Ligand code: 0X9
């Protein structure tokens with residue numbers, strides 16, 4: 001081979017290896033799901049075990065966690081748990097079976113519904129269809145962009161039946177964490193209820209407020225969790241070292257990286273990004289939120305620890321209207337409870353009942369914009385695989401929770417309209 005041919009070959013190989021990074025589907029074959037409990041020690045266990053597994057999947061709170069363990073690390077994991085004297089239970093022997101089962105259920109193709117989990121394109125089509133069907137009270141809104149060029153698309157519902165201008169704004173964000181599929185599904189369910197319900201209370205709630213609702217604010221991550229890695233949580237941006245994504249709920253510019261976040265771009269779950277608002281999703285969405293005049297309520301939907309969280313996530317100090325937030329939050333939970341008799345933890349600061357984290361959307365909104373009513377709902381599930389056939393169950397619950405929130409906020413004078421035209 002002459003020198004020229006050799007150089008050409010080297011260039012081709014390098015070029016090919018850069019272009020043709022074929023994404024591999026992560027099966028989770030023989031991964032085991034353990035539930036670990038103890039009054040403390042769970043956090044340290046996760047920290048220690050992360051030294052063995054750089055793509056560790058876990059979720060939970062201060063005293064209990066579900067941890068997904070690679071087959072070849074099971075004995076090390078069991079040793080660490082025993083050494084620390086923690087309680088452990090094997091919940092799932094082969095996690096791939098759960099993912100496969102779920103896949104069979106979501107691959108239905110019978111139009112947009114609430115008994116399947118839909119991809120971003122279908123969610124966007126649904127929003128477009130609704131904006132066409134209800135042109136007098138809705139408009140499509142673009143809350144920002146994603147790294148891979150998708151839109152953060154939402155629906156504004158601002159009915160003219162009362163005055164259209166100066167209404168209190170109610171903002172909803174969901175799906176910031178890619179794998180929490182029940183959140184976008186519940187949010188589109190709620191949109192549907194607002195637009196189609198004949199319940200006079202729901203109609204009154206719809207007409208009173210100016211709703212800005214974004215079902216999927218991390219669309220790249222969501223798509224990736226559908227196609228390649230069911231447990232993906234972050235965005236899909238590329239770090240200098242090649243690792244992908246940052247946790248969009250650690251990336252907001254308030255107390256960034258103060259607690260509960262990682263500075264390692266390869267951290268599978270809580271990498272906070274290279275700087276505050278490094279992610280285009282959080283940066284663009286925050287710019288959108290800043291433009292909202294009269295923003296009175298901000299709600300984020302996550303899953304799956306069944307809690308109602310208040311700011312702040314990194315401090316147990318109570319805000320000036322903490323008591324009001326608790327009263328309103330309690331009414332919201334009471335309304336929800338009536339639907340399925342399911343009890344949520346809280347309302348309380350995230351720092352008190354979940355764990356300390358910084359850089360979340362809720363804290364930024366409260367601190368930067370002084371929005372009076374700010375909540376994060378952690379929906380139900382015990383894992384991220386809520387059966388699609390049961391989406392309406394949480395959809396109805398959330399609809400009632402929103403009704404409870406709005407009703408009590410009205411009682412307490414939080415939604416007074418400024419301009420009446
Ligand atoms: O850790 C999180 O970002 C949230 N829990 S989750 O299991 N869905 O990942 C809780 C965040 C609470 N704090 C804020 N929303 N700021």
Ligand code: ZN
Pocket residue numbers: 176177180302303
């Ligand atoms: Zn979440």
